[in-house]
Amino acid sequence: MYRFQPRRILLSILAVMTCSVGVASANPKYAAYVIHAETGDVLFDRYSNETRYPASLTKMMTLYMLFEALETGEIKLTDKIPVSKRAALQPASKLGIKQGTTIDVETAIQALVIKSANDVATAVAEKLGGTESQFAAKMTSKARQIGMRRTTFRNASGLPDTRQRTTARDMATLSQRLVQDFPQYFHYFDDDSFVWDGRTYKSHNKVTQHYKGADGIKTGYTRASGYNLSTTAERDGHRLIGIVLGGRSGTTRNNHMELILSNAFDAIEKRPTLVKSIHSVRPVPGLRPDRIEEAPVLLASVKASAAPSALAGGDVSSLLPVTAQADQSTQLAALMAPTEPGIADTGPIGEGDADLDLVRNWIVQVGAFKSQPQAIEQIHRTQDTIRAVWPDAGREVNIAQKEKDPVYRARFTRLTENEASASCTALKKSGTDCLILQLAE
Known part of the structure; x- marks a missing residue:
């Protein structure tokens, strides 16, 4: 049976008051x-x-x-x-x-x-x-x-x-x-x-x-x-x-x-499980990873349980180093129809150009596969098309659970909306299907 506990209520009130005072006197620089x-x-x-x-x-x-x-x-x-x-x-x-x-x-x-x-x-x-x-x-x-x-x-x-x-x-x-x-x-x-x-x-x-x-x-x-x-x-x-x-x-x-x-x-x-399961090796010393011809591919998983230890029988020794931050697929909003292609914002930022036009939270997905090697192969197959639009695009294999089996999604990251749209348009002209995604705030 629940008992009236005035001391607990008083402590709760004091905690709320302390929190309110803390917010009011918060450090605006923090x-x-x-x-x-x-x-x-x-x-x-x-x-x-x-x-x-x-x-x-x-x-x-x-x-x-x-x-x-x-x-x-x-x-x-x-x-x-x-x-x-x-x-x-x-x-x-x-x-x-x-x-x-x-x-x-x-x-x-x-x-x-x-x-x-x-x-x-x-x-x-x-x-x-x-x-x-x-x-x-x-x-x-x-x-x-x-x-x-x-x-x-x-x-x-x-x-x-x-x-x-x-x-x-x-x-x-x-x-x-x-x-x-x-x-x-x-x-x-x-x-x-x-x-x-x-x-x-x-x-x-x-x-x-x-x-x-x-x-x-x-x-x-x-x-x-x-x-x-x-x-x-x-x-x-x-x-x-x-x-x-x-x-x-x-x-x-x-x-x-x-x-x-x-x-x-x-x-x-x-x-x-706070940290997504990730399969990687260290970057190659002396070379910036995303400048190597066979550049590293990030392997991220939405759930730790979604990433099998042997990567569905793939050769783990062939995995490439990390180059980019993993995205959280639960925060991705799929855009089923890409917008009209635009010009990639690749030029230097000039005086007064401090706005947020260059928002690099767009992703181009070039396929979903049953194995990690297939996803990496698709990235290597399509990367020249993406790099023609934006040479500094990140690359990753995102691992997601579909029913009982993992799905390996090949993606290019760190793109603007225009770059993602232009990349997908170029891919489709070459006969490759793609999907544009936006990483939500």
Whole structure:
């Protein structure tokens, strides 16, 4: 028989009042997000799509562009970067490089990661982009290409600019791509110190130094942004990516990051089905996966039970590395009739072009098959047609359960609506059926 319990009711009322006060006094700069680095599963989300200031997390994209230039052979680690007057005059945090001198590329990487040097960021931008503003436009264009929908860069350092905005979700996307696209350079994010000009500079990223399994990535702070942090950490075969924006202090930011990561790791341990089953091997060192002719294919499953251990008898040794985030099929809305084809938005983002026209949440499905090798074969068969429209399209095999047997769906991802429509039109002209899908918010 139910008993009247005034104490429990009082506690409930106090909890509601506390929650209301917390909302009223909420930090408007705050946002946080935790995802699984391989599957893309969201494990914590607070205001992840709200725009914020990136501060020195901006340098993650500067480093992404630098790693890409290294990979293509545009520059080498031993090359010298000239220092202009503009670079030398950048405000702190800075390395103190002098006008007319040079800094080698490897030291520049270390200075960006560990010292968060604004003068080095400008020097890198001028080396790769001609001017910092031109480089920032390239950064924004690259952001759109890799799925950062709400980010606009105006400089390479993260120094205050009201037009330079991002979201926690976009920063997680960038962090994920740094992990996946450039594993051969990711060790720089775990370095504690570096030496330049006879002086040792130590990292002030306390989370990577003290949190179990943490090995990156970047801190940031401006008065407008608050204390920002991107962290990757790996435990028991699971790598998580955490983003905290707008912390009130470095200590509270770090403590919050450690809390949300620990909670996520604990949740996975208690309930493994939180993370979609995924079959993959590590990316090939030294080569960005989506530039290899036989590029990696992501294998994701809607349900852990839907992915058989032997992949329906397929040869697991032939599986290719992860290159893109898995989609959740339960959130996909099928568009039965594709819209009229348009021109793919592949050009650089110009001044004032910070809108959301380049929304890369569209997918082209090119078939559903009984086995994983068949799906991969279909992707390889049709990829040239897709790449003719958008060369940076992601590729994945999505595993779904149909009655008792899994279905392997071959898909191209990270497309705009126009690109998806144009791709499907081209496929149909060549005799290949396709389906356009949109990944819902």
